[in-house]
Amino acid sequence: MEVTWVAMAMTEGDRLAARSAEAECGRIPSPLPNLKMQLRYVVIPKTAYRKHYDIISNRVLWFLxxxxxxxSSNSFNYQRLQDAWRNGYxxxxxxxxxxxxxxxxxxxxxxxxxxxxxxxxxxxxxxxxxxxxxxxxxxxxxxxxxxxxxxxxxxxxxxxxxxxxxxxxxxxxxxxxxxxxxxxxxxxxxxxxxxxxxxxxxxxxxxxxxxxxYPISISVTEERRIVQSLAGRRAAEKILPLLGEQTIMRVDRIEPTKNIPRGFQAYAQMLEEHPELRGKVKFLAFLVPSRQSLPEYKRLNSEVLKLVEEINARYGDASWKPIEVFCDNDRTRALAAMQFYDVLLVNPIIDGMNLVAKEGAVVNKRNGLLVLSRTAGAFQQLGKAAIPTSPLDVAETAEALYTALTLPPEERERRARLARQIVEQNNLQTWLTRQIEDINELLDLARLAAENEERQREQSEPESEPELAPSPLSLSAG
Amino acid sequence: MEVTWVAMAMTEGDRLAARSAEAECGRIPSPLPNLKMQLRYVVIPKTAYRKHYDIISNRVLWFLxxxxxxxSSNSFNYQRLQDAWRNGYxxxxxxxxxxxxxxxxxxxxxxxxxxxxxxxxxxxxxxxxxxxxxxxxxxxxxxxxxxxxxxxxxxxxxxxxxxxxxxxxxxxxxxxxxxxxxxxxxxxxxxxxxxxxxxxxxxxxxxxxxxxxYPISISVTEERRIVQSLAGRRAAEKILPLLGEQTIMRVDRIEPTKNIPRGFQAYAQMLEEHPELRGKVKFLAFLVPSRQSLPEYKRLNSEVLKLVEEINARYGDASWKPIEVFCDNDRTRALAAMQFYDVLLVNPIIDGMNLVAKEGAVVNKRNGLLVLSRTAGAFQQLGKAAIPTSPLDVAETAEALYTALTLPPEERERRARLARQIVEQNNLQTWLTRQIEDINELLDLARLAAENEERQREQSEPESEPELAPSPLSLSAG
CATH class of the missing domain: 3.40.50.2000 (Glycogen Phosphorylase B;)
Structure with a gap:
């Protein structure tokens, strides 16, 4: 199947590529060697792009x-909004x-x-x-x-x-x-x-x-391949010395929807209520800075790091650092680390799906449990296997963390297996296949309609050329 | 039909009434002479009442x-919330x-x-x-x-x-x-x-x-009776000298959901964009102070009055006061005044229904138009007859006000008639009747089930006494 990926040029590199010698009518071969596709960059003026991407897409639609x-508060400026809509979106x-x-x-x-x-x-x-x-x-x-x-x-x-x-x-x-x-x-x-x-x-x-x-998912094989790769094994070696007797992890973009501060507050509250866990339960947070051109995101960045320092100062000492933060974008390290969590905290305020919960479920090797927001899209599939929490309630989240850490081994195993099976049976392939089946059904309908029309036309004016619907999509195994 | 109204004692008077000599097993005759019912006040400790009414009901559930x-901001204190839930709600x-x-x-x-x-x-x-x-x-x-x-x-x-x-x-x-x-x-x-x-x-x-x-409604006859009453006619006499060449009105509790400031801002923006309307289009606002025990409401109160002063200072002069505010709870005056609006502004951020829109539609005598939020429950019934607006967009609301003021007379008449008919055909009686029909259907079902059971029991042990479902509810015309 021939595929063309049409994408907005985001970076200077994209813009250059779109104008490069390689480009033929704006198309360049895919930079990903294993994907047979052509890439077509669409270039618009930078101010239009900022209005489209920063203002309407990421400040208005994303938050709304x-x-x-x-x-009841005036967070949008409607004049600016209309301008960005007209001249950007x-x-x-x-x-x-x-x-x-x-x-x-x-x-x-x-x-x-x-x-x-x-x-x-x-x-x-x-x-x-x-x-x-x-x-x-x-x-x-x-x-x-x-x-x-x-x-x-x-x-x-x-x-x-x-x-x-x-x-x-x-x-x-x-x-x-x-x-x-x-x-x-x-x-x-x-x-x-x-x-x-x-x-x-x-x-x-x-x-x-x-x-x-169509609930989106992960490849499963790809994530496991990364964990098993040389880079994955090296990353795992570096994580192992940082684990506590038990370890909570989170992997998130630094993003208001992800509710990172309340996650750390819940951990602190748990240490407060269960002093026996101090020095034993660590928290490794793999945080990816995001959308740093938006002031809200920059503020959140420093807020998160400040909170971590406070909690570490309060509950840690020279020999023990309760929270360890990795603040960059290293997916291999995050996937490798997730093999070792006892609890994966996924407590977004709201999330369309949340793929970290699914990644954790299939790479983890310690019967680790998910503490999962009821408001994450993934809750509909993984709720049964997770310890649920209401994202805004720090006390409830602290309790959920404690429950997850103290559940008996057989129950941990049962839930971890259930989560793994759910994700294995509903992987990225399932997501894509279901969409393609629905598209093919429409294509079938269109073809039948076209054939009927052709037949009728043949009876009246047999020389005309009918327009046929395209052939069905097929999905290769790769 | 015998009716007992069970209600929470809210005031000191209620509490006294519940303990009064008249009270028999906590019941007193209805204070409303035309309603044949008994009233039973339920008294709980004042702190429990405050937690129930102020905190959970009005600060948490109402806003949510x-x-x-x-x-993403921390507006609930969850510890306080749980306490108010347990010990109040x-x-x-x-x-x-x-x-x-x-x-x-x-x-x-x-x-x-x-x-x-x-x-x-x-x-x-x-x-x-x-x-x-x-x-x-x-x-x-x-x-x-x-x-x-x-x-x-x-x-x-x-x-x-x-x-x-x-x-x-x-x-x-x-x-x-x-x-x-x-x-x-x-x-x-x-x-x-x-x-x-x-x-x-x-x-x-x-x-x-x-x-x-069951979209709630108004009596229609009752509102018209009030307008026609002596008090109504007196109130109308006092309103007439305050009208402009054209008059916008609003009637609302002073309440964050009602979006009062953006309504005044929209009026000001319209005067800014259409200077020819200054000195001609007045705004009469009948505002009822509400929930003054909550600080948010007090703040809103002063914010509203300050905004009115600013707009009056900017667009008014010695001979013309653009906005006239009546800040008390006088339903008769509000109903009497609504006979004379050219435009009724009903721009809540969100509203379950909004009965002011319905009252206006049936008492108005000037082919007045509704400017109505798409987010008001009433929009589902009255949207076709109104000029719609998005509540948060001041520019759109200003434009809607201008459109409503300048629509040709025949179109004003058509829409005003349509709104009136919709409310007349869907009055309080309709609301109640539909509910009672559904209840009676359940009662019928229960009776049939009980009769079947009785028949079966008669066949096995004929002496037993079956429990019959109650007889259907009927609604008197009054």
Missing amino acids: QHYLYDP RVANQAIAEAVNAEIERAETTPVVMLHDYHLYLVAAMIRERHPSIITQQFIHIPWPDSRCWHFLPSNITQEIYRGLVGNDIVGFQTERDARNFLEGARTILEGAEVDFEEGTVVWQGHRTLARA | QHYLYDP RVANQAIAEAVNAEIERAETTPVVMLHDYHLYLVAAMIRERHPSIITQQFIHIPWPDSRCWHFLPSNITQEIYRGLVGNDIVGFQTERDARNFLEGARTILEGAEVDFEEGTVVWQGHRTLARA
């Missing part, structure tokens, strides 16, 4: 969709849509378009406008809130988002709850929309869109 | 259910449940229990525990958020709330969206619950609960 927004979506449209027009067989995430809500409708019969599918990685939250944005923006998304044939979400929220929103935001909650469909202006849940 | 909560609910149980035990025929609102989430389960066959119904006046918001509370509290509510046979909400959010929450919060979204039911531990939408 993660419920990190109090409508729309510009970027238009540029991506044009590049996709160009690819569609150049393709020899009718392609299928798969779009990703909250940066591209307007693209599908822009493609459909030019190519009404192309099948488009969009997967949304982050939560989809109640329609009331969507109305916190200006009406023109909310409506454009919904009109853009129902340009798709399928919109995929992490959980059923997100898909239902999307449908409920369509009912009230798109005038004249017909929503069928049981079928999971919205019909608007004659076009039908399916809303589906 | 109105989405006025940013989970549970205590109050237990006391109410005991009083209701005593009434059930004293009643000559099997009663039906109707519970109201967010102060009493635990009562139904407490009644069911003692009287499993009693039919209980609870109507929730405020929004029901996405289950992710519920998980911002400690797990024990969230679970107790849901377990309490599924003690009811029917839970009523303002909108379909609220009912669906409730069902979605039941699916994830109540372990083992079976939720049927199409039927609108949740079955938990063998008991079935219906979730239904």
Whole structure:
């Protein structure tokens, strides 16, 4: 199958690559040697890019969709918002849509378009406008809130988002709850929309869109390969001396949704309530700095490090450092370390899915347990195997950590095995296969419709050339 | 029909009444002469009452259910929350449940229990525990958020709330969206619950609960009677000299959800953008101070009055005062005034329903238009007749006000008539009738089941005395 990846140029390198000698009509071969695809960078002016990526995508949509927004305080500047929408978000979506449209027009067989995430809500409708019969599918990685939250944005923006998304044939979400929220929103935001909650469909202006849940996952084999690699084994050797008698770990981007401070507070509260654990239970935190161009993130960074220092000063001494923080982006080390946790703390305030919980479940070798937020998307699959917690309640999280550390071995083993099996049986392949099955069903329908039309046309004017739907997608094993 | 109203004693007067000579087993005749009912006050210690009413009900549940909560800031103190829950909310609910149980035990025929609102989430389960066959119904006046918001509370509290509510046979909400959010929450919060979204039911531990939408309304005749009363006519006389060439009005409790400051800001922005309206379009605001024991509310009070002064200083002069504020609780005056608005601004951030929008629609005599938040429950019924706005967007609200003021007369008339008809056809009677029909359906079912059981018992042991379900409720016309 021929694949072209259309992506926004983010860095100076991307911009150079798009203009390089290698580039042919804006396409370059994939930089990843094992992926047979072409890459097409879309370049827009830097100010438009900042308005698209920093302002609308990461300051507005990210926070709103993660419920990190109090409508009684004035956190958005609506004039700036409208400017960033017009001159950033729309510009970027238009540029991506044009590049996709160009690819569609150049393709020899009718392609299928798969779009990703909250940066591209307007693209599908822009493609459909030019190519009404192309099948488009969009997967949304982050939560989809109640329609009331969507109305916190200006009406023109909310409506454009919904009109853009129902340009798709399928919109995929992490959980059923997100898909239902999307449908409920369509009912009230798109005038004249017909929503069928049981079928999971919205019909608007004659076009039908399916809303589906496809919980995303990890490869499983790839994570285990990394752990077994030379680099993985070296990283493990360096982690081993840092473990306590028992070890809590967390692996997260430094990000408000991840709730890192409350995790450390819960650990401190546990040490306060159970002094016998001091000197015994360590906390290794693998934290990846993120979005440092946004002031909220910079502030959070220093807040987290300050809190760690305070807790270490309070509960540690010359011979024992309660919390050890690794503050960089080293996935191999994090995966290697997760072999050894007794408890993996995954306590996001809200999370679309949370893949760290799934990675931990399959690489851990110590019957380690998950302490998992009820508000993580992953809770729907892993809740049964985890110790649940309410993310904002430090006392409850402290208790959950204690429970996880003190559960009897056979129960630890049972839960760790259950978590592992759930992830093994619902890996990245499952995620992709389910989407491709749904797309193929639509392709079948389109082909049947085209064949019927052809037959009817043959009977009336036999010389005309019918347009056939593309052949079904197939997924290679790799 | 014999009705007993069980209510929490709120004031010193209530407490005295409960202990008065008139009281017989805690019951006193209704203070409202036209209602044939008895009143039973439930008295709990004042500290428990404050924890129940001020802390859990009004600071926690009210804000959470109105989405006025940013989970990344620490606005709840969880230790205080747990204390208020245990020693306030549970205590109050237990006391109410005991009083209701005593009434059930004293009643000559099997009663039906109707519970109201967010102060009493635990009562139904407490009644069911003692009287499993009693039919209980609870109507929730405020929004029901996405289950992710519920998980911002400690797990024990969230679970107790849901377990309490599924003690009811029917839970009523303002909108379909609220009912669906409730069902979605039941699916994830109540372990083992079976939720049927199409039927609108949740079955938990063998008991079935219906979730239904009953949009609340106003009497219509009562509001018009007040306007026509002597007091109403007198109030109107005093309002007339204050009107501008055109007049915007609002009637609200001074309450964060009502979004009063952004309403005044929108008016100011409109005067800024359309200087021709200065000296012509007035704004009369009927504001009722509310919950003055909570510091947030006090702050809002002064913030609102300060903003009014600023706008009046900026756009007014000796001969013209742009905004006129009436800051007290005079419903007759507000109703009388609403006859004369050209635009009624109802721009809550979030509102379960909003009855002011409905009152305005039926008492107004000038083809006045509603500017209405998309996030008000009333929007589902009145949206078509209103000029919609997104509550947080001051620019959009300013534009909506301008549109409402400048719409051609025939369109004003059409929309005003439509709004009036919608409210007339969906009045308080409709609201009550729909609930009673659903209750009667359950009573029918229970009677049929009891009769079947009786028939079977007669065949085996003919002497036994069957317990019959109560007779259906009927609603008198008054």
